[in-house]
Amino acid sequence: MKLITVAGPPSSGKTSVILKLIECMNCAKGSIGVVKFDCLTSFDNLSYEEAGIPVQTGFSGKICPDHYFVSNIEDAVQWGVESGFELLITESAGLCNRCSPYIRGILAVCVIDNLSGVNTPRKIGPMLKFADIVVVTKGDIVSQAEREVFAFNIRQVNSAAKVIFVNGITGQGAFILAKYLQQAVEIQSLTDTKLRFTTPAAVCSYCTGETKIGAPYQMGMMKKMEFKNL
Amino acid sequence: MTVNEFMMILDSKPLAEVLKEYPIGWDFLANFRLNNLANELPFSQALLKVDDEALAEFGLDRFGALKSFGAFLEQFTPKENPxxxxxxxxxxxxxxxxxxxxxxxxxxxxxxxxxxxxxxxxxxxxxxxxxxxxxxxxxxxxxxxxxxxxxxxxxxxxxxxxxxxxxxxxxxxxxxxxxxxxxxxxxxxxxxxxxxxxxxxxxxxxxxxxxxxxxxxxxxxxxxxxxxxxxxxxxxxxxxxxxxxxxxxxxxxxxxxxxxxxxxxxxxxxxxxxxxxxxxxxxxxxxxxxxxxxxxxxxxxxSEEEKESLGVIENLDNTMQRLRTALRAGELIHMKDLSEPSS
The missing domain is CATH 3.40.50.300 (P-loop containing nucleotide triphosphate hydrolases)
Known part of the structure; x- marks a missing residue:
């Protein structure tokens, strides 16, 4: 089975891109599965079910989505292998701009949209920086110049990635994306593979449910801001 | 120039000089919050004063930063365009x-x-x-x-x-x-x-x-x-x-x-x-x-006929434009405006 990980900020068009991508892949119905990692709620499973695509949804809730991803991805792969899929796609919504649920040797796709502001590529960090392919959506409603500036800013952060414009509504661009994704490698398990980037550190008192403010309650791994005299 | 050649420059020339020649390098530094490096030193030496952890936040170590900067400069040097x-x-x-x-x-x-x-x-x-x-x-x-x-x-x-x-x-x-x-x-x-x-x-x-x-x-x-x-x-x-x-x-x-x-x-x-x-x-x-x-x-x-008709169509189009301009300016529309040849 092949595995592809897809990440991107909320509402950037990940689900639409994946749906159009699957249409282009010309695979037998039911041979591509999706695992959606979300935070609190998700409605994307409905879109997948409607398209007849087997889907599993998991909610990270109070756990950091990246930690949740890494502790469940192995089981996801196992589900995919047991279901006999040719291809498994994981979709995760990045929240803190530090999310990068990418694994070494596994094709990583980042989806961002043109409407999020031209400097967004320079702000979202590892999620973009460690991706192999950056898919840009909603390009049909901004000017050519803005698309070019956006792509330029992506290359500033990740000069190695391929940048592909995909229209999530008409599917324009999904064909060439599908062509790229044919490079994904066959796997049976992810045991002993490594993440491309560390997940956010999260071992302080607030991670474990502390709500009170003040120095006595701050324990574990803390990072303090420096306030200078202006 | 290759990525390696850029890395050698970053290793030997003062950063200020590199930035003068490749001002786009400022963008790289800003992207990694490295805007305040000691510019009189070569990049690799200036980097020694940066906290390990600050680099690690971007998934970089010192060599990785040098390599990324080299790749960045290579990427943004104008080259032959297919x-x-x-x-x-x-x-x-x-x-x-x-x-x-x-x-x-x-x-x-x-x-x-x-x-x-x-x-x-x-x-x-x-x-x-x-x-x-x-x-x-x-x-x-x-x-x-x-x-x-x-x-x-x-x-x-x-x-x-x-x-x-x-x-x-x-x-x-x-x-x-x-x-x-x-x-x-x-x-x-x-x-x-x-x-x-x-x-x-x-x-x-x-x-x-x-x-x-x-x-x-x-x-x-x-x-x-x-x-x-x-x-x-x-x-x-x-x-x-x-x-x-x-x-x-x-x-x-x-x-x-x-x-x-x-x-x-x-x-x-x-x-x-x-x-x-x-x-x-x-x-x-x-x-x-x-x-x-x-x-x-x-x-x-x-066809030739279509080419000729283009002139007429253009006149019609100009008439419409003129009417729009007139309306925009608050004027009244008169019958003669419709037949007036374009200026």
């Missing part, structure tokens, strides 16, 4: 929705304008998609798109990275919060244009010639009217976009001189496809592709 070599494309027919072969081979050279006509849903977008992804008999239509007469392998298709085709459509808007000048400067910077001031000036001037209502350099792009936006997008595409092929999907017929706009793009040696039912635009093209039932049904070269 897109400039695109002198013609050939559409080699596939089949329509009923699997009837299109039996067509149409070569279009730089500077040529092709209009595409056909009812909604007839397959116009599919043709445009085939061109954009440089179909090699592997899309639903079975068409092949040759560049300079040659087929392309997948690697070459990927190399184009979506830069082959620039698009302009009615639905497009500006979303950046910038003035016209800032906007053009930003785009020029991305193109690594050496003479930014000059290119910006000419874009601005041409955009104003195309727009019905003039605008200033200090106008916010988001405040431009539909016609002004379209004029700016066209001038910008003509002078700043790399893409040798331009796909135009209907341009609003208000507030912009459409014929001049298309002419401007053609003069810049672009290959232009216009999907339109606007007679003025459709007949300004050298040829038009008729799409029916998902396939190319016919290719028509513009």
């Amino acid at each position: 897109l400039e070599e695109v002198k013609s494309i050939t559409i080699s027919g596939g089949w329509n929705k009923s699997r009837t072969p299109e039996n067509i081979s149409l070569t279009i050279s730089a500077g040529e304008i092709i209009s595409i006509v056909g009812p909604t849903g007839s397959g116009k977008s599919r043709l445009l998609n085939d061109i954009e992804c440089l179909a090699q008999g592997d899309t639903l239509t079975g068409r092949r798109i040759l560049v300079n007469g040659a087929e392309l392998d997948d690697l070459q298709r990927f190399e184009m990275e979506g830069k082959l085709v620039a698009q302009l459509s009615q639905n497009m808007n500006f979303v950046m919060d910038l003035t016209v000048r800032e906007f053009l400067e930003m785009h020029a910077k991305c193109r690594l244009t050496p003479n930014v001031g000059e290119v910006v000036a000419i874009c601005f001037q041409r955009a104003n010639q195309l727009a019905g209502e003039k605008f200033s350099e200090d106008t916010l792009v988001t405040q431009l009217s539909g016609g002004q936006s379209r004029a700016l997008m066209i001038a910008d595409t003509a002078y700043m976009s790399d893409s040798p092929i331009i796909l135009i999907d209907e341009i609003e017929n208000a507030g912009i001189n459409r014929r001049q706009a298309i002419g401007l793009l053609a003069k810049r040696e672009k290959i232009i496809f216009v999907s339109t039912h606007d007679p003025l635009l459709a007949l300004s093209a050298h040829k038009r592709i008729i799409i029916k039932n998902g396939g190319i049904a016919k290719v028509i070269s513009i």
